[in-house]
Amino acid sequence: MNDFSDFNTRDIVKAYASGETSPSEYMDWLINRVEKVEPKVCALYVFKPDQAKQQAAESTKRWFKKQTIGPLDGVPVTVKELIATKGDATPLGTAASDKTPATEDAPTAARLKEDGAIIFAKTTCPDYGMLSSGLSTFHHLSRNPWDLSQNPGGSSAGAAAAGAAGFGTLHIGTDIGGSVRLPAGWTGLFGFKPTLGRIPIYPYYTGRSAGPMTKTVDDAIMVMPTIAKPDWRDATALEYQALEWNVPPADVRGMKIGLMLDAGCGITAEPEVKTAVLNAAKTFAAQGAEIIEINPVLKRQWLDGLDVFWRARFWGTMLELSPAKRQSILPYIYEWAKDAENANPLDVVKGFDATLAMRDACGAAFHNLDAIISPVNPNVSYPADWASPTNDPQKPFEHIAFTLPWNMGEQPAASINCGFSSSGMPIGLQIIAPRFEDLKVIALSKAYELWRGPITNWPAL
Template identity: 30%
Template sequence: MNAVTKTDLGEMTAAELSDLFATGEASPVEATRTALDRIERFNPSVNAFAYVVAEAALADAKASEERWRKGEPLSPIDGAPTTIKELTAVKGIPWRRGSILGGSEPSTREIEIVERLRAAGATILGTTTSPEFGWKGLTHGPATGKTLNPWHTGRASGGSSGGAAVAAALNMGVLHEGSDGAGSIRIPASFCGVFGIKPTFGWIPADAPSALFELAHRGPLTRTVEDAALFLNATTGWSPRALYGHCPSSVPDWRKVVREGTGAKGMKLAFSRTLGYARVDPQVAAGVERAVQRLADMGAIIEEVDPGFACPQETLLTLWYAAQAKAIAAFNPSDEQKAKMDPGLLKICAEGASYSALDYLAARQARADLTVHMELFFQRYDALVLPTMPLTAFEAGVDFPGGGEGRDWSDWSPFTYPFNLTGQPATTVPCGFDEDGLPIGLQFVGPSFHDATVLSLAAAYQAAHPEQVICEPREG
């Protein structure tokens, strides 16, 4: 058989590596060394990693190599180089959480999504960067510095799973865990030109206490839809430890869904340009419109229609700010610590602490009403297609495009957080570039627990219209 070179391995997907491990053409140790080499070469330009645990990763890869040699892999992702967002506790790695308040000693605990990835044999390379406690849709702050967009290192990566998106774009590992409370998987995936999915809340057990409750989804960021499906196969399913939400007893084979799904043909899709209230950059609008026409050419039945709800930003912010206030209050930071924290986070915590129980309950009711509204909307459509973001990546290190001001970072991400409020599945897949060479994202949203629909659509679109991937950071 032909040998696979180190450079070739660096561009492989998880699915491709799995096939090579099975035939013996490549080994998990070689794949892990290649991933670590890419981190060493690329990370200084983009700042995507909080911690890298090379020695532990190589030890895990060696064990995986032996399992493949015996023909006894734990799963198709046994040995796949994998990263975890630094908001997620991982044994043996300091739980930094993007903050001066985070841990500095190796964690002694981890949550079920990490346990399930380990049980599937994934090789954990380290943790990826997040803004402080994941409070905004960008990845920069006093404790972490700036995580930069690989397509243009003068631009933002997005957030809060910014490090994961950058690592996915540069293939510094092939599977990347992220979390999404208001768009934190889809925003950076769109900005960095990779695939991301926020699964229906419940598929992945929520066993970590969080005041965000059902807003806080976990899921993968990857170069391909198939790799995300492999991640979901390893992590979805019922757990007695799930604190919130529920999971159906029957869990699909997500990889089979992606490989054998019907795709776009015959799907009835609602196309919303603005949700009825958002402003969209003309280049993004043109890229999304071109993608929708492609879907029509692939056999989808497209109807241009808005879902018919008013902007739910204030509902989101009441729940979001209250949750952040509770999270930070638990640390009781000193004045000295506060001086080293993100001023924006402290500001929203102060506002969140001022809300009454009635304010909070009114927001919970509004969230429930929106959920029902969207479930009824999906009685008429298989999925909703719309932009992921109304703009492409703007300058790094600022909270608002152009260094301006606004109500909140959610001002410029109007298409993501509504579907955290509803808990429904939402994916983003690359659908082109603007004139500066920055990626544009196309979003599919479906009814609860119909993740197979949005995965099948995204996979079919990506297969028919694959976009360019980036091989090394582009300085800007």
């Protein structure tokens, strides 16, 4: 059997077109890889190897006849458990949820299938997708392939673990406060959160986006034209534009790039994280960009306010459950949400208003700047069985201060690896651009990836 470990998505499609390999041969290799490594990382949910092999065989016939149905025909992909797929339950990571199979595909899954991609598995997430962790009362504990004792982050925990473990090239997560970028940063992946509404999502919510998590920028480029196609169900979606995602690397000469090393609150960036991001900033400067240190966009009262609002929202969800179901929720999540039982309604409203304050601050931050760079994660890593880097339900969001504002501000943002800690764990650089300038994030990421060089030490497991 051929080894396709070094193939990216473009290589796979070219190999199918030339006859060098087939979807069936690639899928056989991938399933063998998954069956060997999955017990170690626990990244997947509803892994269906027999169905995937059948779909690959059908794609192989189409490629042979030159009658493919889309640009991703026969390419394996995973989607996060929260993204509904017809016929599969969407348990939201928790034992407390209803397990009735979904009656239709969510927008991202529907577009992937229409373009011929094979969703061979879904990926794990924590209870209600509310942790930066793989800790779940329904799924097995997902682990970081770089060090199995460490956390992959979350809430797109399984997608991060699957991507770093080499389970194919394309993985789709969701992100409402950093849930694509945070785990991408902790596992060395490229994670892209587009402008809100660029990728239709359902159910939609304030700040909630879907996005690719891949080993390379080019892999994300290959899937964006598919998952950015329109879907009427997303009332927050942007007007569809057939963007040319395969842009050249950015020429940064003369660009003004803001450098944000202080998030304004939360966990202070650790020395190794700051050093890696500063080195990335020096790389941009060496290529001709003007680096300007800027103040944080987030304030303590806004992060705390959003915490109150989210607690109240989830406590309302939990009150709809029977007492027995409520008791099956992860204790960390239950304790966190129950604090809203006696919340002042005015504080809850102020908490929601914090999202608008963040939006205003994020928009203002780009006055006279072309882009902003910062850490993604403030810390290097933390134990696999922790719910978050603090592991404290009273301090649940101290780690998302660099990522959260750009969800509420709706700006496109990416995580790209910018080095490794002394312990060998990946460190992520965040690249942010003004709203609607998604292609600028891609071009800057492509440029930095080129300057940095490829990652050659992915976990072998």
